[in-house]
Amino acid sequence: MLDPWRERDACGVGFVARADGERTRDILSLALTAVARLAHRGAASNDKSGDGAGVLTQIPHRLLGVGPVERVALGMFFLPPNGVDEAVDLIESALVSLGMSVLGWRVVPVDAGVLGPLAAASQPAIRQVFVGPPSGPANAQAWERRLYLARRVIERRAANAGLEIFVCSLSCRTVVYKALLVGTELPGFYADLRSPLFETGIAVFHQRYSTNTLPSWPLAQPFRxxxxxxxxxxxxxxxxxxxxxxxxxAAPVWEKDVEKLKPVIWADGSDSASLDNALELLVRSGRDPVHALMMLLPEAWERIPEMDPALRSFYEYHAGLMEPWDGPAAIAFSDGVVAGSALDRNGLRPCRYKVTRDNVVVAASEVGVVDFDPADVVESGRLGPGEVLVVDTLRNVVLRSADAKIEVAQRCPYRRWSSRVVRELPTDVSAIGPALPADELTARQHAFGYSHEDLKFVMAPMASEGKDAIWSMGDDTPIAPLSRVPQSLYAYVRQRFAQVTNPAIDPLREELVMSLVMYLGRRGSLLAQRPGGRTLLRIEHPVLLAEEMAALRRAGGSELATLSAVWEAAAGPDELARALETLSRDAVTAVRRGATLLVISDRDADKSRAPIPMLLAIGAVHQSLVHARQRVRVGLVAEAGDAWDVHHFAALFGYGAEAVHPWLALQYLRDDASASRFRAAAEKGLLKILSKMGISTLQSYSGAQIFEAIGLGREV
Structure with missing residues (x-):
């Protein structure tokens, strides 16, 4: 039976920091106590090999006998035990090629006896390298940027050489000590962590409970x-x-070196590692950690009317640059100067904190991780959904969420920038167009795969009641590949669901955090600190009615291109493949010629030309644009005759569409009220699907391909 006292929310995380930045042994001792007391939130195999634990601290200059602060960088490496010399040569070569000097290497003292057999069998050689700065004026941020570039060069060269090198940290401010064990064993493994000479003013700690990936030394946390x-x-x-x-x-700080940073995301990393990759890119390119996390994990701002206008403008502007990294998240972070914690927009992970009289701050997944005299505690609390807590050791301040965010939002004129970059889709166009004759409507419905049951049991409830049809939980019909009746392509893809998230979101009770807002158009560089010259169309309803599609065409003007998704069916199946290649090629050409909005339409289907299944067309165009390095330059709209069910819309968005116009379904529903109810039902259904994945925003779902294909060939 479930014991509520043994319930856990996966992983324990937190930080300890002194606001004045004074480096002491006490801060590390508090962090080690905390990670040990969070060991119950982690996991271990039956041989006591833990899922991983670690700490991120400032470089312990007194322990290592190096200094001054920020003038000697420290790298922490996991190296292949049988290829240490080769790995060292590769690392030194990369550092020297970027203008830095290698001052020496250190064998990190460890006690492998505390490891379980599985962890010991995969234990890497653990080495530290001391690095001298490049020539030129002393600038810690510029040096951190250079060290980040060096890490990416090292990783690429190691991959090409077939060497398993993992860079735990490479910084002039911070170092990461982590291992494949539980938190109680961390100081037993690393002798450095037991030394009274190890002094730091900041410590981030983590106890891992592996969910999406198997435990391994590189995937232990913290990351960089x-x-x-x-x-x-x-x-x-x-x-x-x-x-x-x-x-x-593109960014001035990188110039041509930006190509060395790609791919940004480590393909074999966990979700946490990928988030760290994205955060590191933003921070090393010029944004501070709080700004970067407000981009990656924005609070639910879309439906909060009382939000400060400056903060709303900040989120509006950055929504056009990137989508949220959505899901349950409690984050502890530090760049060696600033430390803090942040929660996701739903607040689905806990974070409690305490502040003492001398401005020592502890934040963690639960209370009781450290022992403070209650008389010394001046504030206790917890972070709410989308909130942050920040300790700035440079300014000796502790910033609560509102103050930290407003400070970031007021640095630049985001209200002016967002009004220049983002515009609403005009709604003053009422050109529904002529109705199809009844016989032609019936013929087209037949051509696009509509059945009497679809009209009666799917579309009728959506148009009359404003909600998708309710079906029984059991389904005894054969899956699409085994069906005797021809099925649409949509039937061959099945939606995944969140297996680890607890709980999935309730889209009704959590309406404030859900958002279907989409942005169409050409996007600028993620790294740019100022807006570019192009504008984005903000769309409140991604399922477009006829008048909204007309408004979109008018707003796009000469920068909107429409491509026909049809093929000569009489020529046989090979013609479909050729039509897809032509469509994909034409899409890339249109974008290169200046199109910022691309409409893939199957309206031209007739007696001799069959419609390409819109899911196939959208997927092919989306992937072709990605491979041609043009996807970010255009918004993708599906004008689909074969979309009438909630699953159809979800699949189109999931495979790359950013707006869908179900033109044939709307032709069947000619009156405005029925069309509006149909659209409302479709969007409610989308929210329900997002919520089952634990996703709050359609922006993050679009192009995610969170589906399983059943019975389709690899080429499809």
């Missing part, structure tokens, strides 16, 4: 900037989106 408890349910979408926007990455 953060430690994470939760699940990034939009991971596939975020990774795909980052890949799509890589061609547009």
């Amino acid at each position: 900037l953060l430690a994470h408890n939760g699940e990034i349910n939009t991971l596939w979408g975020n990774r795909n989106a980052m890949l799509a926007r890589e061609p547009a990455l």
Whole structure:
């Protein structure tokens, strides 16, 4: 039976920091106590090999006998035991090639006796390297940027050489000590952590409970900037989106070196590792950690009318740059100067904190991780949904969520920038167009796969009641590949669901955090600190009615291109493949010629030309644009005759569409009230599907391909 006292929310995470930045042994001792007391939130195999635990601290200069602060960088490496010399040569070569000097190496003292057999069998050689700065003026941020570049070069060269090198940290401010064990064993494994000479003013700690990936030494946390408890349910979408926007990455601080940073996301990493990759890119490119996390984990701002206008403008502007990394998340982070914690927009992971009289701050997944005299505690509390807690050791301040966010939002004129970059889709166009004759409507419905049951049991409830039809939980019909009746392509893809998230979101009670808002158009560089010259169309309803589609065409003007998704069916199946290749090629050409809005339409289907299944057409165009490095330059709209069910809409969005116009379904529903109710039902259904994945925003779901294909060939 379930014992509520043994319930756990996966992983324990937190940080300890002194606001004045004074480095003491006490801060590390508190962090080690905390991670040990969070061991019950982690996991271990039956041989006591833990899922991983670690700490991120400032470089312990007194222990290592190096200094001054920020003038000597420290790298912490996991190296292959049988290839240490080769790995060292590769690392030194990369550092020297980027203008830095290698001052020496250190064998990190460890006691392998505390490891379980599985962890011991995979234990890497653990080494530290001391690095001298490049020539030129002393600038810690510029050096951190150079060290980040060096890490990416090392990783690429190691992959090409077939060497398993993992860079735990490479920084002039911080170092990461982590291992494949439980938190109680961490100081027993690393002798450094037991030394009274190990002094730091900041410590981030983490105890891992592996969910999405198997335990391994590299995937233990913290990573280079953060430690994470939760699940990034939009991971596939975020990774795909980052890949799509890589061609547009540009910033003056990188110049041509930006190509060395790609791919940004480590393909074999966990969701937490991927989030850290994205955070590190933003921070090393010029944004501070709080700004970057407000981009990656924005609070639910879309439906909060009382939000400060400056903060609303900040979120509006950045929503056009990137989608949220959505899902349950409690984050502890530090760049060696600032430390803090942050929660996701739903607040689905716990974070409690205490502040003492001398401005020592402890935040963790639960209370009781450290022992403070109650008389010394001046504040206790917990973070709410979307909130942050920040300790700035440079300014000796502790910033609560509102103050920290407003400070970031007021640095730039985001209200002016967002009004220039984002515009609403005009709604003053009422061109529904002529109705199809009854016989032609019936013929087209037959051609696009509508059945009498679809009209009666799917569309009729949506149009009359404003909600999708209710079906029985049991389904004894054969799956699409085994069906004797021809099925649409949509039937061959099945929606995944969140297996780890607890709980899935209730889209009715949590309406304030749900959002279907989409942005269409050409996006600028994620790294740009100022807006570009193009504008984005903000769409409140991604399922477009006829008048909204007309408004979109008018707003797009000469920058909107429409491509016909039809093929000569009489020529046989090979013609379909050729038509898809032509469609994909034409899409890439249109974008290169300046199109910022691309409409894929099957309206031209007639007696001789069959419609290409819109799911196939959208997927092919989306992937072709990604491979041609053009996807971020255009908004993708599906004008689909074969979309009338909630699952159809979800699949189109999931495979790359950013708006859908179900033109034939709307032709069947000619009056405005029925069309509006149909659209409302479709969007309620989308929210229900998102919520089952633990996802709050359609932006993060679009292009994520969170589906399983059943009975389709690999080429499809």
